[in-house]
Amino acid sequence: MPDPNELPDYVLRNRVLWDTSAPDWVSSGERGWRQEPRWGIWQIPESELGLLPDDMSGMRSIELGCGTGYVSCWLARRGARPVGIDNSEAQLATATRLAAEHEIEIELIHGNAETVPKADGSFDFAISEYGAAIWADPYLWIPEAWRLLVPGGELVFLGNHPLASLCQDLQSDAPVDRTLRQAWFGMHRIDWSEPDGSTGTEFNLPTGEWWRLFDRVGFDVVDYHELRSPQGGSEVKFYTTADWARSYPTEQVWKLRKRG
Numbered sequence: 474m475p476d477p478n479e480l481p482d483y484v485l486r487n488r489v490l491w492d493t494s495a496p497d498w499v500s501s502g503e504r505g506w507r508q509e510p511r512w513g514i515w516q517i518p519e520s521e522l523g524l525l526p527d528d529m530s531g532m533r534s535i536e537l538g539c540g541t542g543y544v545s546c547w548l549a550r551r552g553a554r555p556v557g558i559d560n561s562e563a564q565l566a567t568a569t570r571l572a573a574e575h576e577i578e579i580e581l582i583h584g585n586a587e588t589v590p591k592a593d594g595s596f597d598f599a600i601s602e603y604g605a606a607i608w609a610d611p612y613l614w615i616p617e618a619w620r621l622l623v624p625g626g627e628l629v630f631l632g633n634h635p636l637a638s639l640c641q642d643l644q645s646d647a648p649v650d651r652t653l654r655q656a657w658f659g660m661h662r663i664d665w666s667e668p669d670g671s672t673g674t675e676f677n678l679p680t681g682e683w684w685r686l687f688d689r690v691g692f693d694v695v696d697y698h699e700l701r702s703p704q705g706g707s708e709v710k711f712y713t714t715a716d717w718a719r720s721y722p723t724e725q726v727w728k729l730r731k732r733g
């Protein structure tokens with residue numbers, strides 16, 4: 474078990490990145506708080522994916538890498554009692570303001586989703602949308618999510634599809650194309666740096682390795698989605714175009730259940 478007081482280099486690096494870029498995420502956060510649940514780059518409605526229980530009355534939820542907190546707001550509107558943890562104080566400042574404006578109670582914790590200061594079995598539902606899902610080490614945060622859940626509790630997470638990670642140019646902000654730039658086998662830590670000087674560390678695994686990790690840790694896979702753009706287009710959104718995402722999956726969603 475890693476020491477929560479000793480943050481890994483990538484957590485400190487990503488903290489700088491997110492504290493600096495938080496102002497760029499305020500308006501999308503505000504939109505998220507106003508709208509019904511829609512997922513990922515292509516804003517796919519919840520009615521198509523079914524990632525959330527309709528009724529979460531009395532459920533205790535944790536969002537791992539909650540950012541501006543709109544996912545936790547959606548859970549609260551379904552009846553959950555949400556907790557969110559995030560590595561960036563600047564992101565949490567936006568979440569705190571929006572929670573007050575929308576009169577929604579969320580317990581917000583500044584910390585690393587790989588070592589959450591909550592007891593074993595504290596939650597019925599865990600979720601991450603581009604939080605721990607891509608920024609934390611899966612070999613640490615997946616067992617941590619398992620520890621935090623009660624038996625039968627669900628973990629849902631959405632992030633980059635490994636194929637998109639494979640095709641990402643790590644030295645530019647160019648959109649993904651059909652070039653395979655990283656190795657599939659052994660994919661894990663992905664360090665990138667962009668021409669504007671920003672640097673970050675993300676994580677992803679080959680699909681088979683995700684499966685093996687879930688099984689080793691004690692999760693059953695309930696569902697898996699590879700998200701596709703509903704239509705084509707050449708506009709670049711988050712390092713991809715809709716044209717690319719008509720042919721290839723940009724995002725993956727895993728729905729898991731802790732073995733009882």
Ligand SMILES: C[S@@+](CC[C@H](N)C(=O)[O-])C[C@H]1O[C@@H](n2cnc3c(N)ncnc32)[C@H](O)[C@@H]1O
Nearest residue numbers: 491538540541542559560561564585586604608
């Ligand atoms: C793209 S945002 C999350 C989007 C989120 N759904 C929202 O409402 O804004 C990614 C978030 O992950 C957080 N993050 C990155 N590494 C983390 C870690 N190790 N533990 C917790 N949060 C982390 C960042 O600080 C950032 O706020």
